[in-house]
Amino acid sequence: MLLRGIISSPLPSSLRLKTHKNLTVSAQIKTQPTTASSNNYTISDQALESRGFVLRRTIEELNLDHLNSVFVAVGFPKRDPQKIRVALENTDSLLWVEYTKTSKPVAFARATGDGVFNAIIWDVVVDPSFQGIGLGKAVMERLIHQLLLKGICNIALYSEPRVLGFYRPLGFVADPDGIRGMVYSTRKQKKKK
Amino acid sequence: MLTHNVVAPSSLCPIVSFDFQGQQVYDKLLFAHNLNYGLDRGGIRKHKSLRLRAGFWESIKSGLLKDDTTQVIETSPESQEEEPLPEEFVLIEKTQPDGAIEQIIFSSGGDVDVYDLQALCDKVGWPRRPLSKLAAALKNSYMVGTLHSIRKSPEPEGGDQKKLIGMARATSDHAFNATIWDVLVDPSYQGQGLGKTLVENIIRALLQRDIGNITLFADSQVVEFYRNLGFEPDPEGIKGMFWYPKF
Numbered sequence: 001m002l003l004r005g006i007i008s009s010p011l012p013s014s015l016r017l018k019t020h021k022n023l024t025v026s027a028q029i030k031t032q033p034t035t036a037s038s039n040n041y042t043i044s045d046q047a048l049e050s051r052g053f054v055l056r057r058t059i060e061e062l063n064l065d066h067l068n069s070v071f072v073a074v075g076f077p078k079r080d081p082q083k084i085r086v087a088l089e090n091t092d093s094l095l096w097v098e099y100t101k102t103s104k105p106v107a108f109a110r111a112t113g114d115g116v117f118n119a120i121i122w123d124v125v126v127d128p129s130f131q132g133i134g135l136g137k138a139v140m141e142r143l144i145h146q147l148l149l150k151g152i153c154n155i156a157l158y159s160e161p162r163v164l165g166f167y168r169p170l171g172f173v174a175d176p177d178g179i180r181g182m183v184y185s186t187r188k189q190k191k192k193k
Numbered sequence: 194m195l196t197h198n199v200v201a202p203s204s205l206c207p208i209v210s211f212d213f214q215g216q217q218v219y220d221k222l223l224f225a226h227n228l229n230y231g232l233d234r235g236g237i238r239k240h241k242s243l244r245l246r247a248g249f250w251e252s253i254k255s256g257l258l259k260d261d262t263t264q265v266i267e268t269s270p271e272s273q274e275e276e277p278l279p280e281e282f283v284l285i286e287k288t289q290p291d292g293a294i295e296q297i298i299f300s301s302g303g304d305v306d307v308y309d310l311q312a313l314c315d316k317v318g319w320p321r322r323p324l325s326k327l328a329a330a331l332k333n334s335y336m337v338g339t340l341h342s343i344r345k346s347p348e349p350e351g352g353d354q355k356k357l358i359g360m361a362r363a364t365s366d367h368a369f370n371a372t373i374w375d376v377l378v379d380p381s382y383q384g385q386g387l388g389k390t391l392v393e394n395i396i397r398a399l400l401q402r403d404i405g406n407i408t409l410f411a412d413s414q415v416v417e418f419y420r421n422l423g424f425e426p427d428p429e430g431i432k433g434m435f436w437y438p439k440f
Binding site for chain 2: 079083084086087088089090091110112113114115116117118120122144153154155156157158159160161164167170171172173174175176177178179180181182183184185186
């Protein structure tokens, strides 16, 4: 069930996600039950909880001003909270980590897409004071898992050069087969005419 | 997901080039791709039906060659600065040797028959995808742009034949980012600049809705095509990455 979306076509041998001793996710595993349960990740839900972090999957208790602060702290431009709300309401999947002590978000990631074929992951952030302890990885592993459960097997993102090393161990490949990520630049538009 | 088989537009009669007085207006209208005019170029007459504010239209009418079949649908004055992109408009109108008229119409209304879409995907050689998933993908897309060819029979009783000849869609969070997927044009209609127009109009519609970050992933063969449309690969070193891609 977990990899139904991927299993539909021949897979390269590289599709072997070793995240933890107890888990090898591979093409051969068709019968393994998949639940978003705590034991499948590098750091389990319980381990996170015991350290004071709670995983959240909805925006209900997410304070957007606090989220905005995290964005700003990692260098994103400050964005209109109302627009952030609209963006989150139109986001298929999102995950954030709440630090119990302060009730504030300290890690976040979301994915948009068409719900069946493609998903793009955006806004992956970890509060600088909480970086380096596996929260980014925790959020990413679970977000990917969530997307796979929906049958989405094309998961993409745009990575700043300095964090390519964060995404690679998670299974991301840059420019596979020469495919390039491209962004529309309004500055260039005038030149074209 | 990826852009395939959209041949870089040739210099053959690009839709947007024409002889015209009034250069400044030309540029603005060029960008808008909404222009109503008639030109005699052999058997090809290019029309674009346009919904414009009356005042704006008046100001450019003097610079245009018009013929009787030109259709101008004028809306009431809008409060926006820029004229809104109409949901549907004619890009090209050709008179065929048998007297039939073929119109190529762009629409951002997203009215796509999934069977037609699947047939189009087959034509460009894409692997088959389940119809139900295609339908869901379209439904979940923020914007679906289509190109249809409508052939109006020369016979007075003859009906119209409508054919899907191009599509592009974009997913979005409705606020910041949009990603364009699945850009395709029927091979028999490629090489005329239709793919270019398709993408340009999607971009325009997205920008009008204030979606500032428009992205896509391009196969190596079409990187240049998109560069010419204003896309930049790896801006500031930012790399597109895929999770365990099947390549």
